[in-house]
Amino acid sequence: MARYDRAITVFSPDGHLFQVEYALEAVRKGNAAVGVRGTDTIVLGVEKKSTAKLQDSRTVRKIVNLDDHIALACAGLKADARVLINKARIECQSHRLTVEDPVTVEYITRYIAGLQQKYTQSGGVRPFGLSTLIVGFDPYTGVPSLYQTDPSGTFSAWKANATGRNSNSMREFLEKNYKETSGQETIKLAVRALLEVVESGGKNIEIAVMTKDKGLRQLEESEIDDIVAEIEAEKAAAEAAKKQPPKESTS
Protein backbone atom coordinates (compact mmCIF):
# COMPACT_ATOMS: atom_id res chain seq x y z
CA MET A 1 0.00 0.00 0.00
CA ALA A 2 2.86 2.32 0.77
CA ARG A 3 3.91 2.28 -2.86
CA TYR A 4 0.54 3.59 -4.09
CA ASP A 5 0.23 6.68 -1.99
CA ARG A 6 3.27 8.65 -3.07
CA ALA A 7 1.99 10.22 -6.25
CA ILE A 8 -1.51 11.50 -6.78
CA THR A 9 -1.76 10.13 -10.30
CA VAL A 10 -1.34 6.52 -9.24
CA PHE A 11 -4.34 4.31 -8.43
CA SER A 12 -3.92 1.59 -5.84
CA PRO A 13 -4.89 -1.97 -6.85
CA ASP A 14 -8.18 -1.67 -5.01
CA GLY A 15 -9.13 1.53 -6.80
CA HIS A 16 -8.16 4.15 -4.21
CA LEU A 17 -6.42 7.44 -4.78
CA PHE A 18 -4.58 7.60 -1.51
CA GLN A 19 -3.53 11.23 -1.77
CA VAL A 20 -7.17 12.26 -2.09
CA GLU A 21 -8.08 10.15 0.93
CA TYR A 22 -5.25 11.68 2.92
CA ALA A 23 -6.56 15.10 1.91
CA LEU A 24 -9.95 14.07 3.33
CA GLU A 25 -8.09 13.17 6.52
CA ALA A 26 -6.70 16.70 6.61
CA VAL A 27 -10.26 17.99 6.32
CA ARG A 28 -11.33 15.79 9.21
CA LYS A 29 -8.72 17.47 11.35
CA GLY A 30 -9.86 20.97 10.41
CA ASN A 31 -12.26 23.23 12.29
CA ALA A 32 -15.89 22.19 12.44
CA ALA A 33 -18.10 23.99 9.94
CA VAL A 34 -21.85 23.73 9.49
CA GLY A 35 -24.34 25.06 6.97
CA VAL A 36 -28.15 25.09 7.24
CA ARG A 37 -30.57 26.11 4.51
CA GLY A 38 -33.85 27.75 5.52
CA THR A 39 -36.67 29.06 3.37
CA ASP A 40 -35.42 32.64 3.36
CA THR A 41 -32.17 32.46 5.27
CA ILE A 42 -29.01 30.39 4.97
CA VAL A 43 -26.65 30.13 7.90
CA LEU A 44 -22.97 29.22 7.97
CA GLY A 45 -21.19 28.52 11.22
CA VAL A 46 -17.60 27.64 12.02
CA GLU A 47 -15.76 26.71 15.13
CA LYS A 48 -13.34 29.39 16.21
CA LYS A 49 -10.30 28.05 17.98
CA SER A 50 -9.51 30.28 20.92
CA THR A 51 -7.49 33.19 19.58
CA ALA A 52 -4.10 33.84 21.06
CA LYS A 53 -4.07 36.91 23.30
CA LEU A 54 -1.77 38.88 21.06
CA GLN A 55 -3.54 37.94 17.82
CA ASP A 56 -5.91 40.35 16.10
CA SER A 57 -8.92 38.08 15.62
CA ARG A 58 -10.46 40.35 12.98
CA THR A 59 -7.83 39.27 10.48
CA VAL A 60 -8.84 35.61 10.76
CA ARG A 61 -12.01 35.55 8.68
CA LYS A 62 -13.35 32.03 8.31
CA ILE A 63 -16.57 32.79 6.44
CA VAL A 64 -16.01 34.85 3.32
CA ASN A 65 -18.16 36.16 0.52
CA LEU A 66 -17.37 35.33 -3.06
CA ASP A 67 -19.88 37.77 -4.52
CA ASP A 68 -22.79 39.87 -3.24
CA HIS A 69 -25.04 36.81 -3.08
CA ILE A 70 -22.64 33.91 -2.46
CA ALA A 71 -20.69 32.98 0.66
CA LEU A 72 -18.26 30.20 1.54
CA ALA A 73 -17.05 28.47 4.67
CA CYS A 74 -14.46 25.71 4.69
CA ALA A 75 -12.72 23.12 6.82
CA GLY A 76 -9.15 22.04 6.30
CA LEU A 77 -5.96 23.76 5.17
CA LYS A 78 -6.69 27.47 5.33
CA ALA A 79 -3.79 28.41 3.08
CA ASP A 80 -5.23 26.21 0.33
CA ALA A 81 -8.57 27.90 0.97
CA ARG A 82 -7.08 31.31 0.20
CA VAL A 83 -6.02 30.15 -3.25
CA LEU A 84 -9.41 28.59 -4.07
CA ILE A 85 -11.34 31.57 -2.75
CA ASN A 86 -9.23 33.97 -4.78
CA LYS A 87 -9.82 32.01 -7.98
CA ALA A 88 -13.53 31.75 -7.22
CA ARG A 89 -13.84 35.49 -6.66
CA ILE A 90 -12.14 36.20 -9.97
CA GLU A 91 -14.48 33.73 -11.68
CA CYS A 92 -17.54 35.44 -10.16
CA GLN A 93 -16.52 38.79 -11.64
CA SER A 94 -15.35 37.27 -14.90
CA HIS A 95 -18.74 35.59 -15.32
CA ARG A 96 -20.47 38.92 -14.69
CA LEU A 97 -18.25 40.57 -17.28
CA THR A 98 -18.72 38.04 -20.06
CA VAL A 99 -22.41 37.18 -19.69
CA GLU A 100 -23.64 40.21 -17.68
CA ASP A 101 -25.26 37.92 -15.14
CA PRO A 102 -24.24 37.03 -11.58
CA VAL A 103 -23.20 33.41 -11.09
CA THR A 104 -25.64 30.87 -9.77
CA VAL A 105 -24.60 28.93 -6.66
CA GLU A 106 -24.42 25.75 -8.68
CA TYR A 107 -22.14 27.33 -11.29
CA ILE A 108 -19.55 28.57 -8.84
CA THR A 109 -19.71 25.29 -6.88
CA ARG A 110 -19.09 23.38 -10.09
CA TYR A 111 -16.18 25.71 -10.82
CA ILE A 112 -14.56 25.22 -7.41
CA ALA A 113 -15.14 21.47 -7.53
CA GLY A 114 -13.64 21.42 -11.01
CA LEU A 115 -10.53 23.16 -9.70
CA GLN A 116 -10.25 20.67 -6.85
CA GLN A 117 -10.58 17.78 -9.30
CA LYS A 118 -7.95 19.20 -11.64
CA TYR A 119 -5.42 18.93 -8.86
CA THR A 120 -6.18 15.23 -8.41
CA GLN A 121 -5.23 14.43 -11.96
CA SER A 122 -2.04 16.42 -12.55
CA GLY A 123 1.57 15.51 -12.10
CA GLY A 124 3.67 17.01 -9.39
CA VAL A 125 0.83 18.66 -7.45
CA ARG A 126 -1.17 17.63 -4.43
CA PRO A 127 -4.93 18.01 -3.92
CA PHE A 128 -6.41 20.97 -2.02
CA GLY A 129 -6.81 19.89 1.58
CA LEU A 130 -10.22 21.39 2.21
CA SER A 131 -13.94 20.85 1.88
CA THR A 132 -16.12 23.88 1.27
CA LEU A 133 -19.69 24.78 2.15
CA ILE A 134 -21.05 27.20 -0.42
CA VAL A 135 -24.31 29.05 0.14
CA GLY A 136 -26.23 31.62 -1.80
CA PHE A 137 -29.47 32.71 -3.40
CA ASP A 138 -30.17 32.21 -7.06
CA PRO A 139 -29.98 35.75 -8.50
CA TYR A 140 -33.25 35.43 -10.43
CA THR A 141 -35.46 32.88 -8.73
CA GLY A 142 -34.33 33.79 -5.21
CA VAL A 143 -34.16 30.11 -4.25
CA PRO A 144 -31.61 29.47 -1.47
CA SER A 145 -29.01 26.74 -1.95
CA LEU A 146 -26.31 25.02 0.07
CA TYR A 147 -23.62 22.97 -1.65
CA GLN A 148 -20.62 21.05 -0.40
CA THR A 149 -17.39 20.21 -2.26
CA ASP A 150 -14.54 17.99 -1.13
CA PRO A 151 -10.91 17.36 -2.11
CA SER A 152 -11.86 14.74 -4.67
CA GLY A 153 -13.83 17.32 -6.59
CA THR A 154 -17.30 15.93 -6.00
CA PHE A 155 -20.10 18.27 -5.06
CA SER A 156 -23.75 18.01 -4.17
CA ALA A 157 -26.57 20.10 -2.78
CA TRP A 158 -27.73 19.74 0.82
CA LYS A 159 -30.49 20.95 3.11
CA ALA A 160 -27.99 21.03 5.95
CA ASN A 161 -24.48 19.65 6.26
CA ALA A 162 -21.36 19.74 8.35
CA THR A 163 -17.69 19.21 7.61
CA GLY A 164 -14.41 19.26 9.50
CA ARG A 165 -13.94 17.95 13.02
CA ASN A 166 -16.73 15.81 14.47
CA SER A 167 -18.77 16.37 11.34
CA ASN A 168 -20.42 12.96 11.77
CA SER A 169 -21.92 13.91 15.15
CA MET A 170 -23.11 17.24 13.75
CA ARG A 171 -24.64 15.59 10.70
CA GLU A 172 -26.41 13.03 12.89
CA PHE A 173 -27.81 15.85 14.99
CA LEU A 174 -28.98 17.69 11.89
CA GLU A 175 -30.59 14.57 10.45
CA LYS A 176 -32.52 14.08 13.67
CA ASN A 177 -33.54 17.69 14.13
CA TYR A 178 -33.79 19.23 10.69
CA LYS A 179 -37.04 20.77 9.57
CA GLU A 180 -37.86 23.62 7.19
CA THR A 181 -37.16 26.79 9.12
CA SER A 182 -36.80 30.47 8.42
CA GLY A 183 -35.12 33.48 9.95
CA GLN A 184 -34.04 33.15 13.56
CA GLU A 185 -35.02 29.46 13.75
CA THR A 186 -32.50 28.59 11.03
CA ILE A 187 -29.76 30.42 12.93
CA LYS A 188 -30.67 28.58 16.14
CA LEU A 189 -30.55 25.21 14.38
CA ALA A 190 -27.07 25.92 13.05
CA VAL A 191 -25.84 27.08 16.46
CA ARG A 192 -27.36 24.03 18.16
CA ALA A 193 -25.56 21.75 15.72
CA LEU A 194 -22.24 23.47 16.37
CA LEU A 195 -22.77 23.39 20.13
CA GLU A 196 -22.87 19.58 19.93
CA VAL A 197 -19.16 19.55 19.25
CA VAL A 198 -17.86 22.96 20.32
CA GLU A 199 -17.50 24.61 23.71
CA SER A 200 -20.42 26.93 24.17
CA GLY A 201 -20.05 30.68 24.01
CA GLY A 202 -19.74 33.43 21.45
CA LYS A 203 -15.96 33.27 21.73
CA ASN A 204 -15.79 29.85 20.10
CA ILE A 205 -18.36 30.16 17.35
CA GLU A 206 -18.48 32.34 14.27
CA ILE A 207 -21.85 32.64 12.54
CA ALA A 208 -22.75 34.37 9.29
CA VAL A 209 -26.27 34.75 7.99
CA MET A 210 -27.17 35.25 4.35
CA THR A 211 -30.48 36.72 3.31
CA LYS A 212 -31.70 37.68 -0.11
CA ASP A 213 -31.95 41.41 0.61
CA LYS A 214 -29.11 42.05 2.99
CA GLY A 215 -26.48 39.64 1.64
CA LEU A 216 -23.98 38.20 4.10
CA ARG A 217 -23.98 39.45 7.68
CA GLN A 218 -21.47 38.29 10.29
CA LEU A 219 -23.08 38.10 13.72
CA GLU A 220 -21.45 39.95 16.59
CA GLU A 221 -20.08 37.94 19.51
CA SER A 222 -22.78 39.41 21.76
CA GLU A 223 -25.56 38.31 19.39
CA ILE A 224 -24.15 34.77 19.35
CA ASP A 225 -23.95 34.78 23.16
CA ASP A 226 -27.63 35.76 23.27
CA ILE A 227 -28.61 32.93 20.93
CA VAL A 228 -26.54 30.44 22.92
CA ALA A 229 -28.24 31.62 26.12
CA GLU A 230 -31.67 31.19 24.47
CA ILE A 231 -30.77 27.67 23.40
CA GLU A 232 -29.50 26.71 26.85
CA ALA A 233 -32.71 28.07 28.40
CA GLU A 234 -34.80 26.04 25.98
CA LYS A 235 -32.75 22.95 26.79
CA ALA A 236 -33.24 23.51 30.51
CA ALA A 237 -37.00 24.02 30.03
CA ALA A 238 -37.20 20.80 28.00
CA GLU A 239 -35.34 18.93 30.76
CA ALA A 240 -37.69 20.31 33.40
CA ALA A 241 -40.78 19.42 31.33
CA LYS A 242 -39.52 15.84 30.99
CA LYS A 243 -39.26 15.48 34.76
CA GLN A 244 -42.73 16.88 35.59
CA PRO A 245 -45.39 14.69 33.83
CA PRO A 246 -44.48 11.40 35.66
CA LYS A 247 -45.12 13.16 39.01
CA GLU A 248 -48.52 14.49 37.81
CA SER A 249 -49.75 11.10 36.66
CA THR A 250 -49.05 9.42 39.98
CA SER A 251 -50.64 12.13 42.19
Added chain:
Amino acid sequence: MECVFGLVGDGFAVIAADTSAVNSILVHKSNEDKIMILDSHKLMGASGDMVQFTEYIQKNVHLYQFRNGIPLTTAAAANFTRGELATALRKNPYFVNILLAGYDKETGPSLYYIDYIATLHKIQKGAFGYGSYFCLSMMDRHYHSGMSVEEAVDLIDKCIMEIWSRLVVAPPNFVIKIVDKDGAREYAWRETIKDAGVAAA
Protein backbone atom coordinates in the same frame (compact mmCIF):
# COMPACT_ATOMS: atom_id res chain seq x y z
CA MET B 1 -19.50 64.12 -31.01
CA GLU B 2 -19.60 62.94 -27.47
CA CYS B 3 -19.64 65.52 -24.70
CA VAL B 4 -18.73 64.56 -21.15
CA PHE B 5 -18.02 67.15 -18.48
CA GLY B 6 -17.98 67.42 -14.71
CA LEU B 7 -17.01 69.41 -11.65
CA VAL B 8 -16.42 69.14 -7.92
CA GLY B 9 -18.64 71.01 -5.48
CA ASP B 10 -19.08 71.23 -1.73
CA GLY B 11 -19.10 67.60 -0.57
CA PHE B 12 -20.10 66.19 -3.96
CA ALA B 13 -18.93 65.71 -7.54
CA VAL B 14 -21.16 65.78 -10.57
CA ILE B 15 -20.75 64.47 -14.14
CA ALA B 16 -22.93 65.19 -17.15
CA ALA B 17 -22.75 63.31 -20.43
CA ASP B 18 -24.69 63.34 -23.67
CA THR B 19 -26.78 60.28 -24.37
CA SER B 20 -26.70 59.77 -28.11
CA ALA B 21 -25.21 56.70 -29.73
CA VAL B 22 -24.14 57.74 -33.23
CA ASN B 23 -22.68 55.94 -36.24
CA SER B 24 -21.57 58.36 -38.98
CA ILE B 25 -24.82 60.16 -39.90
CA LEU B 26 -27.18 57.79 -38.09
CA VAL B 27 -28.37 58.27 -34.49
CA HIS B 28 -28.98 54.77 -33.13
CA LYS B 29 -30.48 55.89 -29.85
CA SER B 30 -30.77 59.04 -27.76
CA ASN B 31 -30.85 57.50 -24.31
CA GLU B 32 -27.52 55.69 -24.05
CA ASP B 33 -26.20 55.98 -20.49
CA LYS B 34 -22.50 56.81 -20.69
CA ILE B 35 -21.91 57.37 -17.00
CA MET B 36 -21.22 54.02 -15.35
CA ILE B 37 -21.66 53.58 -11.61
CA LEU B 38 -18.42 51.80 -10.71
CA ASP B 39 -19.36 51.11 -7.11
CA SER B 40 -21.43 52.68 -4.38
CA HIS B 41 -19.40 55.92 -4.39
CA LYS B 42 -17.80 56.21 -7.82
CA LEU B 43 -18.94 57.42 -11.22
CA MET B 44 -17.14 56.93 -14.50
CA GLY B 45 -18.25 59.01 -17.45
CA ALA B 46 -16.65 57.86 -20.69
CA SER B 47 -16.64 58.96 -24.30
CA GLY B 48 -15.60 56.87 -27.26
CA ASP B 49 -15.22 53.11 -27.23
CA MET B 50 -16.44 52.85 -23.68
CA VAL B 51 -18.47 49.72 -22.96
CA GLN B 52 -15.70 47.13 -23.11
CA PHE B 53 -13.30 49.13 -21.02
CA THR B 54 -15.60 50.59 -18.37
CA GLU B 55 -17.23 47.22 -17.63
CA TYR B 56 -13.78 45.68 -17.24
CA ILE B 57 -12.79 48.40 -14.77
CA GLN B 58 -16.07 47.99 -12.86
CA LYS B 59 -15.60 44.25 -12.41
CA ASN B 60 -12.00 44.73 -11.26
CA VAL B 61 -13.09 47.36 -8.74
CA HIS B 62 -15.64 44.86 -7.37
CA LEU B 63 -13.01 42.10 -7.26
CA TYR B 64 -10.72 44.33 -5.20
CA GLN B 65 -13.54 44.94 -2.77
CA PHE B 66 -14.24 41.21 -2.29
CA ARG B 67 -10.58 40.34 -1.97
CA ASN B 68 -9.76 43.04 0.52
CA GLY B 69 -12.98 43.67 2.35
CA ILE B 70 -12.83 47.41 1.75
CA PRO B 71 -13.58 49.46 -1.37
CA LEU B 72 -10.92 51.16 -3.48
CA THR B 73 -10.37 54.87 -2.94
CA THR B 74 -11.16 57.14 -5.88
CA ALA B 75 -7.46 57.89 -6.37
CA ALA B 76 -6.63 54.19 -6.41
CA ALA B 77 -9.39 53.46 -8.92
CA ALA B 78 -8.19 56.32 -11.13
CA ASN B 79 -4.60 55.11 -11.04
CA PHE B 80 -5.69 51.54 -11.73
CA THR B 81 -7.71 52.73 -14.73
CA ARG B 82 -4.79 54.78 -16.01
CA GLY B 83 -2.51 51.78 -15.58
CA GLU B 84 -4.78 49.58 -17.68
CA LEU B 85 -4.92 52.21 -20.42
CA ALA B 86 -1.15 52.63 -20.33
CA THR B 87 -0.47 48.90 -20.57
CA ALA B 88 -2.75 48.53 -23.56
CA LEU B 89 -1.54 51.72 -25.20
CA ARG B 90 1.35 50.41 -27.24
CA LYS B 91 -0.28 47.11 -28.14
CA ASN B 92 -4.03 47.39 -28.47
CA PRO B 93 -5.11 50.84 -27.29
CA TYR B 94 -8.56 51.69 -25.95
CA PHE B 95 -9.95 54.85 -27.58
CA VAL B 96 -11.81 56.05 -24.52
CA ASN B 97 -11.68 59.33 -22.57
CA ILE B 98 -12.80 59.17 -18.95
CA LEU B 99 -13.90 61.48 -16.18
CA LEU B 100 -13.90 59.56 -12.89
CA ALA B 101 -15.72 61.13 -9.95
CA GLY B 102 -15.83 59.69 -6.47
CA TYR B 103 -16.48 60.39 -2.83
CA ASP B 104 -14.19 59.04 -0.10
CA LYS B 105 -15.05 59.37 3.56
CA GLU B 106 -11.59 60.59 4.49
CA THR B 107 -10.83 62.94 1.60
CA GLY B 108 -14.24 64.02 0.32
CA PRO B 109 -15.20 64.40 -3.36
CA SER B 110 -12.68 64.24 -6.20
CA LEU B 111 -12.63 64.27 -10.00
CA TYR B 112 -10.02 62.73 -12.26
CA TYR B 113 -9.32 63.36 -15.95
CA ILE B 114 -8.00 60.29 -17.81
CA ASP B 115 -7.59 60.55 -21.54
CA TYR B 116 -7.05 57.82 -24.13
CA ILE B 117 -3.25 58.00 -24.01
CA ALA B 118 -3.32 57.40 -20.27
CA THR B 119 -2.86 60.94 -19.03
CA LEU B 120 -4.09 61.29 -15.47
CA HIS B 121 -4.91 64.58 -13.74
CA LYS B 122 -6.81 65.33 -10.59
CA ILE B 123 -9.00 68.31 -11.43
CA GLN B 124 -11.80 70.48 -10.11
CA LYS B 125 -13.56 70.84 -13.46
CA GLY B 126 -13.05 69.20 -16.84
CA ALA B 127 -14.62 68.27 -20.16
CA PHE B 128 -14.11 65.99 -23.17
CA GLY B 129 -15.33 66.12 -26.77
CA TYR B 130 -16.42 68.98 -29.04
CA GLY B 131 -18.57 70.24 -26.20
CA SER B 132 -15.41 70.89 -24.20
CA TYR B 133 -14.68 73.98 -26.33
CA PHE B 134 -17.79 75.57 -24.88
CA CYS B 135 -17.97 73.92 -21.45
CA LEU B 136 -14.44 74.73 -20.39
CA SER B 137 -14.95 78.42 -21.15
CA MET B 138 -18.29 78.51 -19.31
CA MET B 139 -16.77 76.76 -16.32
CA ASP B 140 -13.75 79.06 -16.32
CA ARG B 141 -16.13 81.98 -16.10
CA HIS B 142 -18.66 80.67 -13.56
CA TYR B 143 -16.94 77.99 -11.48
CA HIS B 144 -15.77 78.64 -7.96
CA SER B 145 -14.78 76.10 -5.34
CA GLY B 146 -17.37 74.97 -2.82
CA MET B 147 -20.41 75.34 -5.06
CA SER B 148 -23.70 74.00 -3.77
CA VAL B 149 -25.66 71.34 -5.69
CA GLU B 150 -28.05 73.99 -7.04
CA GLU B 151 -25.22 76.23 -8.22
CA ALA B 152 -23.36 73.31 -9.80
CA VAL B 153 -26.42 72.01 -11.66
CA ASP B 154 -27.12 75.57 -12.79
CA LEU B 155 -23.60 75.74 -14.25
CA ILE B 156 -24.11 72.35 -15.89
CA ASP B 157 -27.34 73.66 -17.42
CA LYS B 158 -25.50 76.73 -18.71
CA CYS B 159 -22.93 74.44 -20.36
CA ILE B 160 -25.66 72.32 -21.90
CA MET B 161 -27.36 75.47 -23.26
CA GLU B 162 -24.10 76.53 -24.88
CA ILE B 163 -23.69 73.12 -26.49
CA TRP B 164 -27.27 73.14 -27.75
CA SER B 165 -27.07 76.62 -29.21
CA ARG B 166 -23.51 76.68 -30.57
CA LEU B 167 -22.49 73.12 -31.56
CA VAL B 168 -23.60 72.17 -35.07
CA VAL B 169 -24.02 68.46 -34.23
CA ALA B 170 -25.31 69.04 -30.73
CA PRO B 171 -26.57 65.90 -28.96
CA PRO B 172 -30.24 66.37 -27.98
CA ASN B 173 -30.25 64.71 -24.55
CA PHE B 174 -27.99 64.72 -21.49
CA VAL B 175 -27.87 62.75 -18.26
CA ILE B 176 -26.51 64.18 -15.01
CA LYS B 177 -25.22 61.95 -12.22
CA ILE B 178 -23.99 62.97 -8.80
CA VAL B 179 -21.86 61.32 -6.11
CA ASP B 180 -21.73 62.43 -2.48
CA LYS B 181 -21.55 60.90 0.97
CA ASP B 182 -24.84 59.09 0.33
CA GLY B 183 -23.52 57.40 -2.77
CA ALA B 184 -23.54 57.63 -6.53
CA ARG B 185 -26.87 58.08 -8.27
CA GLU B 186 -28.62 59.53 -11.27
CA TYR B 187 -29.60 63.14 -10.66
CA ALA B 188 -31.55 64.29 -13.71
CA TRP B 189 -32.00 64.13 -17.46
CA ARG B 190 -32.12 67.10 -19.82
CA GLU B 191 -34.05 66.05 -22.89
CA THR B 192 -35.13 67.72 -26.11
CA ILE B 193 -36.05 64.47 -27.82
CA LYS B 194 -37.95 61.75 -25.97
CA ASP B 195 -37.62 58.31 -27.56
CA ALA B 196 -41.20 57.83 -28.75
CA GLY B 197 -42.93 54.45 -28.56
CA VAL B 198 -44.40 52.82 -31.68
CA ALA B 199 -47.06 55.07 -33.14
CA ALA B 200 -50.61 53.70 -32.96
CA ALA B 201 -51.77 52.13 -36.22
